[in-house]
Amino acid sequence: MESKTIAPIVISIVAIIIAVAALNASYKTTPVPQVTPTAVGFDNKTPIPTTHNSLTLDQIAGIQPGLGTVMMEYGNRFYIMYYAAKSGNWELAQYQMKEALEIQEVGETTRTGRAANLKTFEASYLEPLNATLNAKDWNTFQAAYNKTIDGCNGCHTLNQFPYITYTLPSSPPNIP
Ligand code: HEC
Structure with missing residues (x-):
């Protein structure tokens, strides 16, 4: 046993x-x-x-994301942001802005040579645009948005990429 x-x-x-x-x-x-x-x-x-x-x-x-990758994300987020605001889904538009600011920081870290330009862009365009999102005001948002896109393309020209022109797609995305 x-x-x-x-x-x-x-x-x-x-x-x-x-x-x-x-x-x-x-x-x-x-x-x-x-x-x-x-x-x-x-x-x-x-x-x-x-x-x-x-x-x-x-x-x-x-293998960290360079500016091209950051910019693809920017383009997508600015597309969704516009139509989210237009349809009155301000929370989604604000979310896109928050994520855009975060991916911009990735760009500032991985491509330090562009960091100064990115910071200037943030202060000149993204902060005023963000204020219109917080105010949930379509008319001021739309005006600030158009200015921001001019700022995007201004930076492309400044950085020897004049052929990269961001244009808002004319039909809305499938909003998540
Ligand atoms: C600091 C300057 C700067 C700002 C501001 C900027 N871009 Fe760019 N963008 C660039 C550069 C430089 C490239 C070229 C990519 C590279 O260097 O690899 C680029 C490329 C792009 C591309 C092409 C990406 C690809 O590889 O197909 C898109 C789309 C784009 N940007 C959208 C935007 C949008 C939308 C905004 C504004 C919300 C914006 N960009 C703001 C500098 C900028």
């Missing part, structure tokens, strides 16, 4: 010991490269293991 109950316990303990040993061994066979600060900053060339593959800091930085 006693030996029958002890045997499974012994087997479980042995199994646990083997599992722990195997786990230790697997950690030992895959050493984690160390990313060490150097005199000029962090080592950005050492591959760092991630869930899928190993990436260097340079590679991680290289």
Whole structure:
């Protein structure tokens, strides 16, 4: 009776010991490269293991959204914002503005060379436009919106992209 109950316990303990040993061994066979600060900053060339593959800091930085990606999102949000405001869905329009400001910050971080222009644009156009959204006033919104789009395209010309002209699509999107 006693030996029958002890045997499974012994087997479980042995199994646990083997599992722990195997786990230790697997950690030992895959050493984690160390990313060490150097005199000029962090080592950005050492591959760092991630869930899928190993990436260097340079590679991680290289795949962050650049201004083109930020702008595609801008275009979409300004499209939805306009028609949301037009249909009286001010909360949705305000939401689009909030998200547009957030993606703009991504652009300021990943493309620091454009940060000053983006900040000026925010102060000159986005803040006044935001005020009309908070006031929920269609006429002042529409006027400020048109000015903002001129500001968008002004910045494109200023940055040697005169052929990028944002135009509001004439039919409303499928509002979420
Ligand atoms: C700080 C200057 C600046 C402002 C302000 C700006 N843009 Fe841009 N935009 C750019 C630049 C620069 C590009 C070219 C993308 C690149 O550099 O990769 C661009 C590209 C674009 C593109 C093309 C993206 C593509 O790859 O197909 C769209 C659409 C766009 N912008 C929309 C807008 C809208 C809408 C606004 C205003 C709400 C706006 N932009 C405001 C600088 C700006």
